[in-house]
Amino acid sequence: MNDTKENILVVEDDMQIRNFICYSVRNEGYNCKIAVTGTQAINAVLNESVDVIILDLGLPDIDGIDVINEIRQWSEIPIIVVSARDQDKEKAYALDMGADDYLTKPFSSTELLARIRVALRHVKRRGNSIKQTVIQVGGLRLDMDKHLVFLDEKEVHMTPMEYSLLSLLLKNRGKVVTTAAIIKELWGPGYGQDTQALRTLMAGLRRKIELNPAKPRYIMTEIGVGYRIVEE
Amino acid sequence: MDNKNKTKIAFYQNVYSGPLFIVLATLVGAFFKYTEIPETNIAIVYLLAVVAISIFTQRYILSIRYSVLATLVFNYFFTAPYFAFEIDNISYIITFVMMVTVSLIITMLTQRIKTNAAIANLRAEENARLYKITNAISVAGSVDEIMTISVQNISEMCNTEVVLVYNNILDNTYGQCRFVKGIYDNTSSEPIKNDIEFKTIINSYENNSILRKWKTAGQEGQILALLCMPRDQASKIDVSAQRILIMIMENAVMTMERIAAAEKQNQLLQENERERYRSNLLRAISHDLRTPLSGIMGTSEMIMRMTDKADDRYELAQEIIDDAEWLHSLMENILNLTRLEDNRNYIQKQPEAIEEIIAVVLERFEKRAPGRELKVSIPNELMLVPMDAKLIIQVLINLLDNAVKHTEPENEIQLSVTHNDGSACFTVADKGSGILEKDLPYIFQLYYTSSKGAVDSQKGMGLGLTFCNTVVKAHGGNITASNHPEGGAVFTFNLPMEDKSNE
Missing domain, CATH: 3.30.450 (Beta-Lactamase)
Structure with a gap:
């Protein structure tokens, strides 16, 4: 076993899909481990070294959601869900349960590899710094100690709500934060599912940090699911 | 017959009960006098007679009349001077007033009891009849x-x-x-x-x-x-x-x-059941198609990566991917169309920011048609429009795909959104050859493909435009196709900004 290679665990019961995912992953220089059932997946995470999990939700033994739940009890390993379930509800549910990313089948291997890179960077970042107080993404910088936001070295004035929203997304950069999670964090759990206030707040924030809100550089919309700040 | 009898009895009661009780009271009085029982008791006997008369006659005039008579008779026989009227005596007047008052009260009470009894009787009759009818109706x-x-x-x-x-x-x-x-x-x-x-x-x-x-x-x-x-x-x-x-x-x-409401409820239940069944079926189909499609696309990508670009196999694999992608979008259109036609509630409207929708469309467009120029114009201010974001994005992608397919690679495509009189107006315009006049009226119909090509020629846009039409209509909007005077096709649809359906 080569220790320098990252280990990707592919949990998928369909052989053809498993094959091409593994091929793509290996081709990219990662180690590929295979699990066909949810139980195998959980055992693999427990007993072997795994850096990223690629998880299909429709498994023969237990539901993928339960696998996420189980793993999240004791591990922060990035989980990328690949699923044929295309409903937004299911996507948001998997993300809220602790999945880091979600790809709907059919997807291209380029897309999958890009998501794996993001996930691995996450792991590295988590290992490197104990506590980050400054987050820099492109020209955007968030100073959490001073509560300040800079865009291309110029300070941007933010309302408290805009600041909370931006820092929530930046802390989870690379990950989709679901609409429900944002609303719960910013307005409290009793606020319900009214997305209008969030859309308005987001529009205000984008006008401060994006040159063209219809072609955002930083905050991407995952329609029907939530928002994500890109890392590169 | 019954009524007649009742009147007769009432008549006898009215005429005879008065004199009868007064005579009786007088006889009892005489007996008291004879046995030297005190006079006051005799007055009470007369009072008793007045009460009895009131109960039997039940009429105010008669009660008053007989209480006067009773007073007079008592006065005549039992107060000194005997067998003569003594009018000046104050106790005479008191006795008279008492008797009249008592007779009136008794008459009133008995009348009230009688009326109540009559009402109760009537109610019982009504209830019996209604009960009978309700019974008959309940088995109807x-x-x-x-x-x-x-x-x-x-x-x-x-x-x-x-x-x-x-x-x-x-x-x-x-x-x-x-x-x-x-x-x-x-x-x-x-x-x-x-x-x-x-x-x-x-x-x-x-x-x-x-x-x-x-x-x-x-x-x-x-x-x-x-x-x-x-x-x-x-x-x-x-x-x-x-x-x-x-x-x-x-x-x-x-x-x-009540029967109609129950029937409606029942129908609704059955409909819900059917709808749930269909939606489960559609979900299963969607799932079962996605998995092999992923396999086909992924495996082809794998082959491409293994092959040299100059090799014919590289291009063949690319063609497999293209076809699989086309199948994928056809599948999305069919599934969404079926869901929409099945169930109007499938649309889940939420206020969405136009800029977010356009951003997603742009991102996907760049992936689908790399290198193509798309000119976008949207309002500067935030525009929130109630819509099912995924479906509207699919509509825009369909229209843009259509534009890409019918124009040369160097032609510019325009996408714009304007705020227009309470609705959001989306326009996709290209600078291609436009739409044939004779195709215009039918362009949104199911499986209609341009008369330029054969109906069964592959990759017709028939379903794509039908999908657009169905989605926009389901949002309460309208979609039209036309030709720009300077050439090129223009597709325009509007969505109401005020959401009426969900309120």
Whole structure:
């Protein structure tokens, strides 16, 4: 076993899909481990070294959601869900349960590899710094100690709500934060599912940090699911 | 017969009870006098007589008259001077006042008891009749039967001719029935076919002055039944019978409404069941198609990566991917179309920011048609439009795909959104050859492909545009296709900014 290679665990019961995912992953220089059932997946995470999990939700033994739940009890390993379930509800549910990313089948291997890179960077970042107080993404910088936001070295004035929203997304950069999670964090759990206030707040924030809100550089919309700040 | 007897008895009571009790009281008084029992007791005996008379006669005038007589007789026989009237004595006046007061009170009380008893009797009769009818109605098999039973009972009760016209809300038919003294009369009535005929008949009855009419309305206030009987007959029936009549009709209509509501509930349940089944089926199909498609696309990508670009196999694999992608978008269109046509509630509208929608469309467009120029213009201010974001994005992608396919690679494509009089107006315009005039009216129809190519030529956009049309219509908007005067096709659709459907 080569220790320098990252280990990707592919949990998928369909052989053809498993094959091409593994091929793509290996081709990219990662180690590929295979699990066909949810139980195998959980055992693999427990007993072997795994850096990223690629998880299909429709498994023969237990539901993928339960696998996420189980793993999240004791591990922060990035989980990328690949699923044929295309409903937004299911996507948001998997993300809220602790999945880091979600790809709907059919997807291209380029897309999958890009998501794996993001996930691995996450792991590295988590290992490197104990506590980050400054987050820099492109020209955007968030100073959490001073509560300040800079865009291309110029300070941007933010309302408290805009600041909370931006820092929530930046802390989870690379990950989709679901609409429900944002609303719960910013307005409290009793606020319900009214997305209008969030859309308005987001529009205000984008006008401060994006040159063209219809072609955002930083905050991407995952329609029907939530928002994500890109890392590169 | 019964009534006559009762009057006779009342007459005898009125005429004879007064003198009888006064004579009795006088005899008892004489006996007291004889046995030297104190005089005061004799006055009480007379008071007793007055009470008895009041109970029996039950009429104020008679009670007062006999209490005066009783006072006089008492005065005459038992107060000194005996066998003569003594008018000046103050105790005489007191006795008189007492007797009159007592007689009045007793009369009043007995009358009240009698009235109450009569009312109770009447209620019992009404209840018995209503109970009978309700029983009959509860086992009735149809609305027509319910109405017939009700009219028959009314006709029987009122002993006259009765006609009922009604609207059977269960299957929205109309009926008419006539009973003469409880017996069905089938001589009349043409069948009522529709709402207009029903209203005409109701009007003609309403304007008929020799008829007395009773209308019964449903919960929403619309007239569901009209009962008529000849006015001269109607004037003979008493208040109580009229009340029962109204109650019977209300009961009949209410029962009908209850059955209709239950039926509706049942239908709704069945429909929900069917809908759930279909939506599960669609989800399963969607799932089962996605998995092999991923396999095909992924495996082809794998082959491409293994192959040299100059190799023919590289291009063949690329073609497999293209076809799989086309199949994928066809599948999305079909599934969404089926869901939409199946279930209007499939659309989940939420206020969405136009800039976010356009950003996602742009991102996908760049992936699907790399290198193509897309000019976007949207309002600077935030525009929130209620929509099902995924479906509208798919609409825009379909329109853009269409534009890409029908234009040269160097042609510019335009996408714009404007705020227009309470609605958001989306436009996709290209600078291609435009749409043939004769295709314009049919372009959104199912499986219509341009007359330029054969109907079965592959990758027709028929379904794509049908999908756009269905989605936009389901949002309460409208989509149109036209040609730009300077050349090129223009697709425009609008979505209402105020969401009326969900409120």
